[in-house]
Amino acid sequence: MKNQVFLYLNSIFNKSIRFISVLIFLILPLTASYAEHKQKFVVGYAQDNMANDWRAAQIKQLEKEFSKQAVKFVFTDARGSAANQIRNIEDLIYQKVDLLMTSPMDAALMTPVISQIYKNGTPVVLVTRNILTDDFTSFVAPDDKEIAQQAAAFVAGKLKGQGNILILKGVPTATTAIARTEGFLAEIKKYPGIKISAIKVANYLRGEAIQKMDEVIAEKIPYDAIYAQSDSMATGARLAMVKAGIDPASKIIVGIDYIREAHEAIKNGTQTASFLYPTSASQAASIVIKILHNEKVPKHVKVETQIITKDNVDKIKPIF
Numbered sequence: 601m602k603n604q605v606f607l608y609l610n611s612i613f614n615k616s617i618r619f620i621s622v623l624i625f626l627i628l629p630l631t632a633s634y635a636e637h638k639q640k641f642v643v644g645y646a647q648d649n650m651a652n653d654w655r656a657a658q659i660k661q662l663e664k665e666f667s668k669q670a671v672k673f674v675f676t677d678a679r680g681s682a683a684n685q686i687r688n689i690e691d692l693i694y695q696k697v698d699l700l701m702t703s704p705m706d707a708a709l710m711t712p713v714i715s716q717i718y719k720n721g722t723p724v725v726l727v728t729r730n731i732l733t734d735d736f737t738s739f740v741a742p743d744d745k746e747i748a749q750q751a752a753a754f755v756a757g758k759l760k761g762q763g764n765i766l767i768l769k770g771v772p773t774a775t776t777a778i779a780r781t782e783g784f785l786a787e788i789k790k791y792p793g794i795k796i797s798a799i800k801v802a803n804y805l806r807g808e809a810i811q812k813m814d815e816v817i818a819e820k821i822p823y824d825a826i827y828a829q830s831d832s833m834a835t836g837a838r839l840a841m842v843k844a845g846i847d848p849a850s851k852i853i854v855g856i857d858y859i860r861e862a863h864e865a866i867k868n869g870t871q872t873a874s875f876l877y878p879t880s881a882s883q884a885a886s887i888v889i890k891i892l893h894n895e896k897v898p899k900h901v902k903v904e905t906q907i908i909t910k911d912n913v914d915k916i917k918p919i920f
């Protein structure tokens with residue numbers, strides 16, 4: 601009788617152990633998943649215009665960088681509208697992102713909005729484009745003014761101090777285009793034999809550059825060199841020139857970014873040079889991760905760049 605009672609109690613004990621084991625097996629993944637969910641940060645990027653291939657590439661590279669971390673990355677597309685970009689920023693803050701990233705299309709218009717968000721406690725990382733105050737956590741970008749000055753000196757050298765330059769300008773309200781214009785004009789003043797024949801706004805877009813170049817050709821505006829503030833615009837200029845029967849190799853053409861189209865054009869002689877302008881995604885992502893983990897970060901992070909010509913085009917890969 602005692603043996604039967606023992607066996608019965610032992611059976612109940614073993615079943616209880618198995619039940620508890622199964623229960624633990626089922627609960628642990630849920631607990632781990634919950635903990636993982638709780639520690640995942642949300643980073644929101646209010647992008648300017650995904651129709652700009654450079655900006656689309658920047659988002660793709662950020663997605664890749666953040667996929668390696670416990671970060672949920674979301675982005676919006678303002679479609680080239682500062683009003684939309686402001687609305688998108690406000691939406692991201694309403695969704696309670698842990699950190700805001702953006703590249704302001706209009707520095708003056710967007711400064712008050714970004715400044716208030718920063719003052720309210722949300723970390724803000726600005727990538728390549730700045731605002732008019734220091735109300736941000738970190739600004740990550742190459743030095744646009746320095747690039748513009750180097751571009752002007754390079755073009756002046758190629759022109760031997762004499763000639764006309766056409767400028768294809770990016771988004772005029774963005775700090776990148778402002779610095780790329782002011783820096784270039786300040787440097788080119790050192791060469792009295794050189795004249796800026798026209799400044800055409802093409803908003804960093806290939807299609808708009810084609811239209812503006814068509815205008816230049818139709819208006820018979822003289823130009824010996826083109827300073828395009830992005831390689832997408834340089835590509836648009838070349839396409840318009842070819843359509844009009846003008847050999848791009850007959851002009852000095854300098855762009856910024858160093859995308860694949862510029863790489864090929866420099867190799868075949870239809871573009872003179874480009875300035876490497878990384879999307880700054882890896883540098884910005886690194887800064888963001890540090891901020892999310894309460895580490896100190898520099899206020900300004902300079903991303904290195906360099907000039908690409910036929911002398912080094914085969915040694916340096918385009919940014920995308």
